Amino acid sequence: MGKVSLRDRLRQGLFLLDGAMGTQLIAHGVEPGKCSELLNLESPGLVLRIHKAYIQAGSDAVLTNTFGGNGFALTRHGLVNRVADVNTAAAGLARKAAGQTKYVLGDIGPTGDFLEPLGSLKPNQLTTVFAEQAKALLAGGVDGFIIETMAAVEEATIAVKAAKSVGSGLPVLASMSFDKRGPDFKTMMGVDVKTAVSTLISAGADAVGFNCGTTTLDEYVELAKLFVSAVDALENTRATSHERRVAIFAEPNAGKPELLDGKAVYKVTPDEFAVAAQKIYAAGVTIIGGCCGSTPDHINALAKKLRG
Numbered sequence: 001m002g003k004v005s006l007r008d009r010l011r012q013g014l015f016l017l018d019g020a021m022g023t024q025l026i027a028h029g030v031e032p033g034k035c036s037e038l039l040n041l042e043s044p045g046l047v048l049r050i051h052k053a054y055i056q057a058g059s060d061a062v063l064t065n066t067f068g069g070n071g072f073a074l075t076r077h078g079l080v081n082r083v084a085d086v087n088t089a090a091a092g093l094a095r096k097a098a099g100q101t102k103y104v105l106g107d108i109g110p111t112g113d114f115l116e117p118l119g120s121l122k123p124n125q126l127t128t129v130f131a132e133q134a135k136a137l138l139a140g141g142v143d144g145f146i147i148e149t150m151a152a153v154e155e156a157t158i159a160v161k162a163a164k165s166v167g168s169g170l171p172v173l174a175s176m177s178f179d180k181r182g183p184d185f186k187t188m189m190g191v192d193v194k195t196a197v198s199t200l201i202s203a204g205a206d207a208v209g210f211n212c213g214t215t216t217l218d219e220y221v222e223l224a225k226l227f228v229s230a231v232d233a234l235e236n237t238r239a240t241s242h243e244r245r246v247a248i249f250a251e252p253n254a255g256k257p258e259l260l261d262g263k264a265v266y267k268v269t270p271d272e273f274a275v276a277a278q279k280i281y282a283a284g285v286t287i288i289g290g291c292c293g294s295t296p297d298h299i300n301a302l303a304k305k306l307r308g
C-alpha cells in the first residue's frame, strides 16, 4: 500500500511528529557531549529503538537523528568527511522504523556559527553545507526536510533554499526557537514571529513553526496564536483560497528547562504536555510534536488526547 505524498498529507490536518532524540539518547546512557549523529553508525540499534518507540506511541513521522549533521557541526567532532555516511545512515534507520506507511523528515539544525560580520560564515559556504546534508538525507530515503531551532533568519532562509534546491521537490518545514522577551517573542538573534513567518514563506517553506526555546507551556500556546495570525495576515493579503497553503507546526519542549546539578531537566508530565498541545491545535497549528525533554510517553498522551 502506497501512501499519499507528504505535501498532500500535511494539508489533511492533524499530523503528529515525534519527541526528542537528544534527551532520549542521554536517558539511554549516552554521555552528554558525545556526537549524537555518530551513533547512527556506531549504535544504530539504539537510534532505531527510539524511532520505533515514537512510531508505536502514535507519531505520523519521525525525524532523522541528524540535528548536528551538517558539515560545520560535524567538523567540531572531527568528522568533516562523514557528512554523507552519517546522514544517509540516519535516514535509513528512520525509514526502517517508519516503514512505508509513516513518514521520515530529514532533520537539519543550525551550524552553531554566525554569518559575517558577526561570525565567520559566508552565505555560499552555508548553502554548500546545507545542500550537502540535504543530498545525503535524500539518498537515505526521506519524505521531506525539517529545518529547526534556527535563531538567525538569514541562516534559516539559506537552509530552506538549499534543501529546496537539492530536494527533488520534497516539502521543507522550517522553524525557529523563540523566547519570551517582555511582551514579545523573539529568537536569540532578535527575530520576531512576523519576520520569521514572512521570510521563511518567501524562501519557499511549505510549513513554518516554532520549536525548543526556554518557554513555558502557556507561552507556547500564546506563540501558537501569534503564528496563526501572522500566517493568516500574510495569506489574506494575497490568497483567494480559504485553505491555508502553508501549514503551521509546533514542537514544544517538555516545559521550561530547570537546572539541576548543572543538567537541564524538563518536568512537564505527558498529561500536562497533551493539554497544552490540545490548546495549540485548537489555535490552528496542525503539525505537532515535541522537542527537548519530550518522550514517547509525551507523544502517546498527545496522540490519545488529539485523536480521541
Ligand SMILES: [Zn+2]
Pocket (backbone or CB within 6 Å): 211, 212, 213, 253, 291, 292
Ligand atoms: Zn529542543
